[in-house]
Amino acid sequence: MGHYQNLFKTLNRTALIPFFVIGDPDEDTSFELVKTAIDSGADVLELGIPFSDPVADGPTIQKADIRAMKAGMTPAKALAFIKRISDYKPLPIGLLVYYNLIYQYGVQAFLTDFKVAGGTSVLVADLSIDDADEIAPAAEAAGLETVFMVTPNMSDQRIRKVAERTSGFIYTVSLLGTTGERTGLSDMVKPLIRRLKELTERPICVGFGISTAEHAKAVAQAGADGVIIGSRIVKFIEGNLNDTAEMKKQVGTYIQQVSKEIARL
Amino acid sequence: MKHKGRFGNFGGFYVPEVLIPALEDIETGFDKYRNDRRFVEELDDLYRNYAGRPTPLYHARRFSEHVGFEVYIKREDLLHGGAHKVNNALGQGLLAKYMGKKKLIAETGAGQHGLATSMIGALFGMETKIFMGSVDVARQNVNVHKMKLCGAEVISVSGGTCTLKDAINDALRYWTSHIDDTFYLFGTAGGPHPFPTIVRHFQTPIGTEARQQCLDQIGRLPDKVVACVGGGSNAIGIFSGFIDDADVELIGVEGGGKGTETHEHCATLVKGSVGVLHGAQTYVLQDENGQIHETECISAGLDYPGVGPEHAYLKDSGRAVYTAVTDEQVLDVFELFTRSEGILPALESSHALAYLVKQKGKLPKDAIVVVNLSGRGDKDVSIVEQHRPML
Ligand SMILES: Cc1ncc(COP(=O)(O)O)c(C=O)c1O
Numbered sequence: 154m155g156h157y158q159n160l161f162k163t164l165n166r167t168a169l170i171p172f173f174v175i176g177d178p179d180e181d182t183s184f185e186l187v188k189t190a191i192d193s194g195a196d197v198l199e200l201g202i203p204f205s206d207p208v209a210d211g212p213t214i215q216k217a218d219i220r221a222m223k224a225g226m227t228p229a230k231a232l233a234f235i236k237r238i239s240d241y242k243p244l245p246i247g248l249l250v251y252y253n254l255i256y257q258y259g260v261q262a263f264l265t266d267f268k269v270a271g272g273t274s275v276l277v278a279d280l281s282i283d284d285a286d287e288i289a290p291a292a293e294a295a296g297l298e299t300v301f302m303v304t305p306n307m308s309d310q311r312i313r314k315v316a317e318r319t320s321g322f323i324y325t326v327s328l329l330g331t332t333g334e335r336t337g338l339s340d341m342v343k344p345l346i347r348r349l350k351e352l353t354e355r356p357i358c359v360g361f362g363i364s365t366a367e368h369a370k371a372v373a374q375a376g377a378d379g380v381i382i383g384s385r386i387v388k389f390i391e392g393n394l395n396d397t398a399e400m401k402k403q404v405g406t407y408i409q410q411v412s413k414e415i416a417r418l
Numbered sequence: 419m420k421h422k423g424r425f426g427n428f429g430g431f432y433v434p435e436v437l438i439p440a441l442e443d444i445e446t447g448f449d450k451y452r453n454d455r456r457f458v459e460e461l462d463d464l465y466r467n468y469a470g471r472p473t474p475l476y477h478a479r480r481f482s483e484h485v486g487f488e489v490y491i492k493r494e495d496l497l498h499g500g501a502h503k504v505n506n507a508l509g510q511g512l513l514a515k516y517m518g519k520k521k522l523i524a525e526t527g528a529g530q531h532g533l534a535t536s537m538i539g540a541l542f543g544m545e546t547k548i549f550m551g552s553v554d555v556a557r558q559n560v561n562v563h564k565m566k567l568c569g570a571e572v573i574s575v576s577g578g579t580c581t582l583k584d585a586i587n588d589a590l591r592y593w594t595s596h597i598d599d600t601f602y603l604f605g606t607a608g609g610p611h612p613f614p615t616i617v618r619h620f621q622t623p624i625g626t627e628a629r630q631q632c633l634d635q636i637g638r639l640p641d642k643v644v645a646c647v648g649g650g651s652n653a654i655g656i657f658s659g660f661i662d663d664a665d666v667e668l669i670g671v672e673g674g675g676k677g678t679e680t681h682e683h684c685a686t687l688v689k690g691s692v693g694v695l696h697g698a699q700t701y702v703l704q705d706e707n708g709q710i711h712e713t714e715c716i717s718a719g720l721d722y723p724g725v726g727p728e729h730a731y732l733k734d735s736g737r738a739v740y741t742a743v744t745d746e747q748v749l750d751v752f753e754l755f756t757r758s759e760g761i762l763p764a765l766e767s768s769h770a771l772a773y774l775v776k777q778k779g780k781l782p783k784d785a786i787v788v789v790n791l792s793g794r795g796d797k798d799v800s801i802v803e804q805h806r807p808m809l
Contacts, residue, residue, distance in 0.1 A: 205709040206583065206695065208590045209434040215577055227707045252432055253694040257708030279694070281435045283419055302435040306597070311438075329436060330595035 155298050156245055156273050157322045157378075160196070161356050167373035167415045168196035170358060171408060172249070172383035174217040175200050175234050176226025178390055182397050183221070186390065186404055187238055193405045194412030197245045197273075198238065199360075199381055202231045204251040209278040211333025213384040216391060228254050228263065232270045239271025247274045247300060247321070252287075260288065264295035274321035276300040282311060285318040293320070300324050305341035309352060316353035322379065323349065325359045327372075334384045335362035338371050346375045366414040373415045382411065420445055423611020426734065428727035431610035433697045437590070440597035445612040447517040452619060454516075461512050468541070469497050469504045471623060475631035475788070480758040481771075485778045487785040490640065491761075492628045492656060494792050501764065501793030502624060502652045503534035507603060509620030511538035514601035521545045521600040525589045527554055527582035527648065528719035528766065529561025530793055531605030536570035538603075546570040549589040551581040554718045561797055579712045582648075582722045586696050606649025607726035610697025614726050618654045625659020628788055636786060642667040645790040646769040647687065647740065648719050650726035652792035657738060667739065670729060671769045673715035674742035682714035685742035686725040687733050695724040701733070716745040716801065717765035719793075743772040749805055751775050752795065764793035765801065 154162075161168060171190045176183050187198065203218035203226050210218070226234075228250075235246060248267060255263040255277070264275060275297055277288050282301050292299050298321030303312055306329060315323060325346065328339035339362060349357050359372045360381030369380045386404060393400040419442055423429045431441055451457040465471040473493045482489045494502040507524075514522060522544050526532030532548040539546030548565055552574045555562055565572050578584040586609070593602045604613040607621070632639055643660050645653035647670040660666040675683030683689065690701040695710055703711040703723040715721040732738035748765055751772040756762050763771055770789045781787070795802075 205578065206587055208587050208696075209436075209594075211591070212577075219578075222709065229707075253702075253704070253708040253710075255708075256694055257704070257706070279432045279434055279697070281431070281433065281438045283438070284430070284432070304436040306436065306439045326436060328595075329597065331591045 155320055157298065157356050160245060161378040164196060166418060167377055168379035169194060169408065169412050169415060170197040170199050170379045170381040171195050171386050172199040172201065172381055174203050174214060174221050174387065175231045176203060176221035176224055177217040177387065178220045178394060179224035180226065180230065180234065182400070184234065184237060185397070185401060188241055189401045189405045190408050191242050191244060193408035195244065195408060197247065197379060199247045199249060200235065201249040202228055202254055204254055207251060207278070209331055211331040211384060213334065213387050213391065214332050217387045228258050232266050235267065235272060236270040243271060245273040246271060247276060248272055249276050249278060252277050252279050261291045261294065264291050264297055268295045268297050272297060274298040274300045276302070276324055282315050282318060289318055302326055303345070303349065305329060305345050312349065312352050316355050319355050322356040322358045323353070325349065325357050325377070326361045327359050328362050330361070332361055332384050334364045334388060338368045342372060343375045346377060350376060366411045369411050370414050370418065373418055380415065419611065420449070421611065423615065425728045425731035428698065428700050428730040429611055429614060430699050431697055432694045432699065433610050434594065436594045440593060441610055441612065443517070447513055448612055448616050451513055451516050457512065457516060461509060464508050464512065465505070465623065469508060472627045473497060475628060475635060478759050481755055484754065484758060485774050487781040487783060487787060489774060490786065490788045492624060492788060492790045494624060494652065494790060495761070495764065495767070495794035499530070499534045499537055500796065501530040501534070502621065502655060503531040503605065504537065505623060505655070506605065506617050506620045506651060507531065507534035507538045510603045510616065511542055514544070514603065515542050517601065519599060519601040522603050523547045523549065523589055523592060523600055524603045524605055525549045525582065525585040526605060527585070527721055528717065529554065529558040529565065529797065530719060532565050532572070533561050535603050536565040536568035539570055540568040548572045549575055549585040549592070551579070551585050552576045553580040554582065557801060558718055558797060581718070583710065605651070607651040607654045607728060608649040608696065608698055608700070608724055614698065614728055617651050618658060618728065621651050621655025622658045624652065624655035624790060625657060628656055629659040632788065639663055639666050640786040640788040642669055642787045644669045644671060644770045644773055644787060646671050646720060646766050646792060647725060647729060648722055648766060649724070650729045652790050654726060654728055656790040661737065668732070668737060669773065670738055670740040671773045672740060672742040673717055673720035673769060674744040675714045675716070677744055678742050681711065683742065684713035684715045684721050684723065686723060687729060687740035688742045698724070698727045700727040700730040701725055716748060717769065719764070719766040720769065741773060743769050743776065747772040747775070749802060752802055753806065762795035763791055764795045765798045767792045768795070
């Protein structure tokens with residue numbers, strides 16, 4: 154059984170998966186923030202390497218990418234960062250990356266180094282399931298699990314294809330669009346989770362636009378194995394760029410609050 | 419997706435999963451209508467009577483005297499809107515109409531593609547949004563006004579370098595949440611499959627006409643065909659007519675900016691390396707980590723760190739050759755060509771002309787060179803004035 158499948162089974166509740174851009178706003182603060190997230194109740198970490206042209210991301214994560222790149226984050230440094238994190242506490246770590254970064258590093262070399270650093274799974278934001286062969290065999294050879302996206306506009310046939318190639322979890326995109334905070338929960342998410350449950354037994358983690366404890370709770374109630382929260386958390390960084398202590402406090406409080414909410418179910 | 423969209427190893431569709439249904443939809447529509455009789459006839463009528471095709475092939479005698487060989491100009495600058503962009507905008511716009519789409523979006527650099535799309539939006543009564551980098555909005559402001567006059571909304575994009583690359587990023591992002599009713603009318607022969615194939619298809623009249631005009635007017639094929647390359651649509655359009663004529667040299671000219679030895683240029687094929695940007699595997703300007711470089715060029719339409727995948731393939735296969743000229747060489751030829759022919763070339767197209775000046779003395783007197791004059795330079799007058807003030 155896969156890493157995630159094991160974890161989700163033993164947890165017996167929906168996992169909380171915060172997302173951070175590695176090196177945002179700078180390497181040291183970023184490390185402190187991820188540590189805070191771990192200490193506050195994160196079950197899994199989803200970490201992104203900053204890229205110059207993140208087409209799947211909305212304004213909040215775009216700005217985080219720019220901050221991290223300006224502060225000197227690179228793919229090689231990101232791997233060292235991941236090693237530090239997994240030395241602190243070995244939670245499962247899913248990586249979110251744009252293809253050109255790993256293509257330049259060398260796909261196999263990168264994935265092998267990521268595994269050595271303590272990584273668990275990889276998701277390439279700009280590779281669709283049609284291009285699974287560009288990542289899945291290399292991930293498998295490195296001992297990593299694969300994660301692919303399912304979107305609300307996908308056919309059943311295509312969802313089955315995703316399920317077939319996924320050894321980690323299905324990254325379930327809650328809406329049609331990019332990452333970013335939203336006020337309401339997308340009305341597409343519950344029908345999509347229902348559809349997925351009929352089509353596959355793979356773990357389902359829901360992300361994109363999940364912003365409040367209520368959203369997280371609703372997704373958990375709909376039967377998701379994990380809930381991924383990105384932009385909302387990154388926003389705490391953006392809002393407190395001159396006050397690292399406040400940044401950490403807000404991230405910690407928020408994660409505790411969401412964690413409590415989904416644990417209560 | 420039905421086809422892989424590959425040109426050798428280049429191309430493909432490296433996009434987030436959410437965009438696949440939209441690209442598939444366009445691929446299906448294109449396959450269905452490209453040879454549909456009604457579609458072809460309607461497009462042909464629009465090419466003739468709306469855009470002004472066929473465009474002339476003009477023997478530029480005074481400029482020829484200057485460079486020392488025979489120069490023929492394919493006059494895409496005479497098209498409605500002032501550039502070759504209307505060929506593609508009409509083709510894709512009509513496709514959108516046949517597919518029942520109600521809204522158009524497009525990216526633009528120089529504003530020529532934005533303008534062409536806005537015209538077609540007006541023509542077909544479709545709501546149109548144009549994404550344009552804020553730097554380009556400022557430097558191509560006449561085109562912005564024209565787009566608005568056509569009824570389009572111009573969205574100024576301030577991410578990244580605030581130029582074409584960022585306009586494409588934001589147009590793609592917008593599309594992910596509006597794929598049901600919105601057609602992304604991509605402006606150049608780049609981006610994810612099926613765009614490189616579709617844009618090439620709708621730009622082929624340039625090459626088909628030019629080849630026949632050479633035979634009719636000169637009695638033989640040219641020795642060289644020269645075009646500027648931004649994303650590569652005007653170049654692939656004219657190259658397509660001659661690609662099977664092995665003796666015709668194909669030359670693409672990129673923006674050398676302040677010089678290809680500096681970082682301030684956009685000569686992707688000359689100086690770039692293979693990577694993935696905007697959905698395609700192709701040459702890109704990037705650092706050793708794969709972060710995309712900022713580019714710099716006097717001509718907004720060429721100011722882009724990627725290039726259409728078919729050009730990457732033509733470069734590696736050796737069928738076409740790519741080179742670059744600097745901003746200064748471009749300004750020189752803009753003045754020279756305007757004075758000798760009374761035709762204002764777009765700064766983009768001036769790159770192709772500047773290459774000819776560099777060939778002065780290197781070609782036999784009876785050599786025949788065809789240049790694609792992709793657009794007219796009216797939009798660039800104030801930029802030229804800034805760099806070369808008339809006293
Ligand atoms: C007149 C003109 N020529 C050339 C280009 C470059 O585009 P492409 O390389 O796709 O022909 C542009 C782009 O805006 C343009 O306006």
